[in-house]
Amino acid sequence: MRRSYALGLGVALFACAAVPAAAQSPWRLRSPDGTSWVQFGLLAQPQGEWITTADGEGTSQNLFLRRLRLIAGGRVTSRISFFIETDSPNLGKGAASGRKDESFFLQDAIFTFALRDQLQIDAGMLLLPLSHNAGQGATTLLAVDYSPWTFLHSDPTSSRVGRDYGVQARGYLFSKHLEYRAGAFQGARGGDATAPFRFLVRGVWYPFDAETGFFYTGTNLGTRRILAIGASVDHQDDYTSVGADVYWDWKLRRGDGVSAQANVVRYDGGATFPQLPRQSAWLVEAGYYVAGPAIGPFVQVAGRDPAGGAPGGERKIVGGVAWWGSGHRFNVKAGLGRVTRDGGPGRTQFVLQGQVYVY
Numbered sequence: 001m002r003r004s005y006a007l008g009l010g011v012a013l014f015a016c017a018a019v020p021a022a023a024q025s026p027w028r029l030r031s032p033d034g035t036s037w038v039q040f041g042l043l044a045q046p047q048g049e050w051i052t053t054a055d056g057e058g059t060s061q062n063l064f065l066r067r068l069r070l071i072a073g074g075r076v077t078s079r080i081s082f083f084i085e086t087d088s089p090n091l092g093k094g095a096a097s098g099r100k101d102e103s104f105f106l107q108d109a110i111f112t113f114a115l116r117d118q119l120q121i122d123a124g125m126l127l128l129p130l131s132h133n134a135g136q137g138a139t140t141l142l143a144v145d146y147s148p149w150t151f152l153h154s155d156p157t158s159s160r161v162g163r164d165y166g167v168q169a170r171g172y173l174f175s176k177h178l179e180y181r182a183g184a185f186q187g188a189r190g191g192d193a194t195a196p197f198r199f200l201v202r203g204v205w206y207p208f209d210a211e212t213g214f215f216y217t218g219t220n221l222g223t224r225r226i227l228a229i230g231a232s233v234d235h236q237d238d239y240t241s242v243g244a245d246v247y248w249d250w251k252l253r254r255g256d257g258v259s260a261q262a263n264v265v266r267y268d269g270g271a272t273f274p275q276l277p278r279q280s281a282w283l284v285e286a287g288y289y290v291a292g293p294a295i296g297p298f299v300q301v302a303g304r305d306p307a308g309g310a311p312g313g314e315r316k317i318v319g320g321v322a323w324w325g326s327g328h329r330f331n332v333k334a335g336l337g338r339v340t341r342d343g344g345p346g347r348t349q350f351v352l353q354g355q356v357y358v359y
Contacts, residue, residue, distance in 0.1 A: 001152035009103055026359050035163045038074035041359030043067055043139055049093075050348040064100075066145070067138060075239035080294040083110040083214070089161075108163065110214060116178065122183075122214065125160075128200050129181065129216065130232050132245040133283050134162050137215030139328050139357045142259050142287045144335040147302035148316055149281040152265075153234065153241060156273035157198060158188045164198065172212055179211075181205040183333050187236040188273070195238060198236035219296075220249050222257025222289045238270030247322075255291030260284075277309035287322075294324040298335075313342040320351075331355050 030037040047066040073083040087107035109124040129135025168183025187198030228247040243265035269276030289296030303315045320335030340346040
């Protein structure tokens with residue numbers, strides 16, 4: 001066990017260290033007049049993971065790619081842009097059957113018509129921000145990963161990792177202090193696609209700097225002063241979820257920074273999604289970025305609580321440290337976590353993850 005553990009650590013570290021040189025400027029092609037362009041990139045997150053089995057008798061061990069994404073984006077005109085991304089999540093990870101995962105699919109397809117800052121129209125396969133954490137891009141996560149319960153709504157609503165097909169209006173008002181998003185989406189279509197559409201509305205107040213990209217960030221590594229106070233409502237037929245969140249990302253002296261967020265989403269699947277009973281999913285995380293050595297400790301606590309004190313509540317706590325060697329383009333994170341379930345045994349997890357991001 002110790003020997004394979006050390007070998008796995010070495011392999012994972014080598015995989016991370018072998019590719020930082022690739023994280024340079026993106027590959028871009030421009031039209032002759034310079035008005036249109038297309039840009040290509042990739043995201044790779046090699047990962048080593050050791051977690052005790054459910055019965056506590058053994059340890060599951062995996063060396064795999066947590067994410068492998070091919071990215072393309074660009075501008076068609078001054079007002080029309082696009083972003084397309086594939087994903088192979090958990091590529092090569094062993095399942096309970098012993099077989100390795102080798103899935104590949106479209107992750108994002110975003111087409112944006114920007115009239116002005118106050119009104120942008122997004123259409124395609126869109127990430128729905130039921131909370132700040134649910135609206136984050138995977139490239140800027142503070143901790144090793146999202147909460148295990150950030151995307152509880154995905155399967156019932158026939159979404160893919162929080163993405164759904166539809167159209168939304170998005171804009172930034174009052175000198176970019178207020179963000180709004182309002183959209184209609186496919187949701188679960190039902191027999192003969194007769195189900196009503198799914199609707200999401202979100203508002204965010206920014207007293208200081210605003211985040212104006214499609215994806216939210218988990219940390220800006222001491223470069224911004226952001227306080228974001230948000231709320232969301234997601235609804236389809238008899239299903240409703242209500243979320244509230246706070247995100248704080250603050251630049252300090254000498255380039256240091258502190259990042260923190262708290263999210264809670266209350267779900268009620270009703271008769272539409274009985275597999276999503278009334279419950280709350282929540283997350284709290286915080287971290288500190290030390291600019292000199294580019295190191296940042298972090299902690300993440302998350303949970304899922306059934307309504308009315310029903311059994312089945314779950315918790316996960318993770319503590320770790322990240323080396324932000326080249327910011328979000330190249331970094332290495334190590335995290336030690338504990339997962340518990342009401343009335344069941346706990347599981348201990350150690351993760352070592354690298355990231356190479358070019359875009």
